[in-house]
Amino acid sequence: MLDTLKFFIFVLLLLITILLNQNVTSKKSGERDISQFWRIENENGTLKIENQTIPSGIYSALEQALIIESVLDFKNDLTTKWIARDNWTYSVPLTCNIKELNFTNVVLTLHGVDTFSKVYLNEELLGETSNMFVRYRYNVKNALRNECKNSPELRIQIRSPVSEASLLASQYDQLKIVPECPPPRYNGECHVNMIRKMQASFAWDWGLAVPSMGLWKPVRLEYYDSAKIRDITFALFDEETHWRMLVGVYLESGTTKRKLQGTLMFKILGVQLENEIVNVSKNSDESGELFVEHTLKVNKTSVELWWPNGYGRQKLYNLYVKWEDNAINNVQLHYRETLIDEKVIRIGFRTIQLSQERTSDGLMFYFIVNSVPMFMKGSNWIPSSVLPESSYDENYVKFLLYAARDANMNMLRVWGGGVYESDYFYQLADELGILIWHDMMFACSMYPANEAFLNSVKVEVIQNVRRIQYHPSIAIWATNNENEVALRQNWYGTNVNEDVYIEEYKKLYVSVIQPRIAKVDKWRAILISSPSNGDQSTKEGYISKNPQDPLYGDVHYYNYIHDGWNPVIYRGGRFISEYGFQSFPALTSWPVRDLRNEELTDLIEHRQHSPLGNVPILHMIDENLPMPSNESTDYWRDIIYLSQISQAMIVKTETEVYRSKRIEHGTMGALYWQLNDVWIAPSWSSIEYGGKYKILQYWIKDVFAQSHVIAYINAMNKLDVYLVRDTLGSDEVWTVEVNIHQWDKFMRVDNLTFHSIKVPENTVVRIGTYDIYDHLRQKNMDPKEHLLLINLLRDGTKIAENFVLLKKIKTATQIADPSPRPPLGSRAPHWWPHYSWPRLS
Known part of the structure; x- marks a missing residue:
């Protein structure tokens, strides 16, 4: 009887509990994405656009509403200037x-x-914004509650960046911030260096002026009771048998100071961690932010290393971080999730070091990843779109990064005139093994050093470094692009007040930016500028006498005077982080209504922003290739194609010289300028805007191959041959065949073979110098009618090939015009003489 009564009471209590809670749902913190149903209108209300989705920019919105044509078409960068005003x-x-x-x-x-x-x-008024790279937060609980009866509306009034930049320049009571305006050829806007906005948005030598306005990143309403995990940072240190992981957690407890008491828990699925839990009891700062740093340990045998592209797998691990407020034990079950927050980041176990050991004549400059010295092969990344909101186009970002990976690149340099990229960009770089040389967003300019500007920069640097720091792909930081060399070489007339400009330079980069990066990121090198002399620049007070010294740091090298097809002109350096040459996009890529020479000529001239115009491109074609007549109806078809041949040949030659100089000059990096474009225009890119490959993009895959044979005519007019092996492992035995061909024959007419060459791992081997012209004389062969095709073999199998031109192509008399021509978009063969004069249409 007693047992029956106990069971009845238990069931009754259970039913009461169910009845009491049947209308109670679990209360869970979270966020609401405010991305739809936005309205945009101009100041006088004459233009209104409904139902816009965030991310958004005004140029994109006006185009989608059919108010304007695309700013990327025709000369619309001129006809749409009113938008930014x-x-x-x-x-x-x-x-x-x-x-x-x-x-x-x-x-x-x-x-x-x-x-x-x-x-x-x-x-x-909730607040104001003045930096496109900064996240702004406003506690709107009371304001929103008070306005609930009045149909609350969020309104963001955005002012003209052109006008604001001009106003700030006029109010700056110190030195002029130079350059005040871009060259007239850019058709750009002035004073972009006064504002914290994509610097290239006011025009660059490869891009148009599109000073956009808008909400280029998400707008969200976040709600929680305890704290939100905003960012997680990660540093890794080698301790023989273990990895010591230094994990930083940035919590937000609203927007005001508050004491937080709770627990942080850390977990990597399938991996045993030491010290997985840390108790927290501390106050947030006045803005509601709180930082907790914790050390974890993991046995090295429990995890795999992350490797750059070409050296191994890109193994990534999910690091789970969970916050639980201590009050969780004092609330009902359905309230507990309001006191919890979780975040996951993907980490990679790898070490990276920038080595600058002293040599007899300078300092080395190279990266050591997982104890392996690596030659960095890659390109420079500009924004994937001049419209900031379009940088969220994951399909296009994926296309470009896969193109880099497939071309055997292991590094990209995120250039300092663009934006801090999307989370997806860095996640994909992690997956593909593409290391990132990362500039801060300051480029080719002097900048203000007043309190308001510096305070804005402080927040910008801290927020963005915190956001992306944990990615294993990020290799190094540089606080600016070309500003040290610009100052030292007086690009903008700074020598008149040089001491003051130097003081302001140091204030911004040395006193503000560098220490804030270092505080957040404890395991990467920081350069003050690129190019710079690295440690030598620091020794010389951060402004070297010659920031382009090839015996130190990194170098930017462009040569438009001498013949770029000639390998002798390339001096080399420790690390060449910019070099390249222009070409034209394919004929059918140009946004013209017809392809008659007059209209196309006008558009090409309009979009050629280089101060030298088309002269270097045409000069290199004329120097090395048969120059089409400018009276020909096919003039631009031929010139465009030949420009891509010339660009590919110049960058190929220069890159191979740098790869070969690893053993002679300690050259350990080659990042050509540039991978991508923001519109169809003459530029240095290897991939056109929209994704069409130029010939260079096809060729660079072979130039950057893990196993490669390099040969060129040296300053003594003799043939140098080098073997490049980036792979790891035991010694390999290679064979090199140097085949001599006539231009009008596919069969070889003579041959030189170098047998049984031992090639160690991760190195360059110079197999010798040969007087090829003496050999040709003995064989009664005319150099201008012959070329060298070189095969690299391992165990009888060809693993690489290359070619050497013995004289300028334009001097050859036996080259025929083959037919039929390959269709548009067909892949260029690995050595272009095979298809002589087919044309891009």
């Missing part, structure tokens, strides 16, 4: 959700406003 307001109705408003913290987070704005909730 107007002011634009983004507005959206905010629904009141009582469940959200019941949380302790209800925070409006603007991840990216471009650029100057006032943010309102109905008529209440």
